[in-house]
Amino acid sequence: MRLRTEARRETILEVAAGVFMELGYGKASMAEIAVRAGCSKPTLYGYFPSKEELFMSVVHQRLGSEAEPIFLELPTLGDEEPGPVLTRLGECFINAITLPEAPAFKRLIMTTMTDRADAERCWELGNKQAVQIIEAYLQAATQAGRLKVKNPRVAAQQMLSLFEAEINWGGPIGFAPNLTPEMIHQASTHAVEVFLAAYGVARQIED
Missing domain, CATH: 1.10.357.10 (Tetracycline Repressor, domain 2)
Incomplete structure (x- = not known):
C-alpha cells in the first residue's frame, strides 16, 4: 500500500510541476491539478493541504x-x-x-x-x-x-x-x-x- 501511496504522490508532484509551469502559480488550481493527475480533489488535499504546500513540495x-x-x-x-x-x-x-x-x-x-x-x-x-x-x-x-x-x-x-x-x-x-x-x-x-x-x-x- 505504501508503494502505491508514494507512487501517487510522485505522480501528483510531476503533474503539478507541469501545471505550475504552464499556467503560473496564480492561475494553477487544485481542481485542474486533480483532473490531470487522475484523482479527486479530496484525494489531492489528503496529500497536500494547500496549493502553497503543493507548490513548495514541487520546488x-x-x-x-x-x-x-x-x-x-x-x-x-x-x-x-x-x-x-x-x-x-x-x-x-x-x-x-x-x-x-x-x-x-x-x-x-x-x-x-x-x-x-x-x-x-x-x-x-x-x-x-x-x-x-x-x-x-x-x-x-x-x-x-x-x-x-x-x-x-x-x-x-x-x-x-x-x-x-x-x-x-x-x-x-x-x-x-x-x-x-x-x-x-x-x-x-x-x-x-x-x-x-x-x-x-x-x-x-x-x-
Missing part, C-alpha cells in the same frame, strides 16, 4: 532534495569544526540552485506569485525554514565555542547570500551556470572563508 522535489540531508543534520553538528560543515552545506546548496530547472522556478515565483499572502506562505515553507535551520546551527556552534555569532539569524541570511554570490554575479541572469563539482567546491570554499573571517574563532579551512 523541493525538483531542487531541494540535493540539500535536504545536510540541512536535516546541521543542527546536530555544532560541536564539529565549522569549516568542513559549512563547506559541505554550501556545496549542496549551490548544487541545488544551479540545477537546470532552478532558473525556471525562480522566474515562476518572481513573475506569477504576486499575492503577498501566497508569497509569505511559500516563504515560510521554504526560505524561512532554511534560515531557521542554519540559525539553530550557528547558535549551537557559538555555544560550543566554535564560532562567535551575536545575531545568528542575520548571520544565517549572510551565509546563504555568500553561497549565492559567485552564482548570481558570475554570469547572465536567469540561466543556470554550467559548473563542475570543483567549481562548486571553490565557490563554497570562498564563501566560507569570508564567513569565518567575520565569525570564526580561528581559521577553519585551508585554501
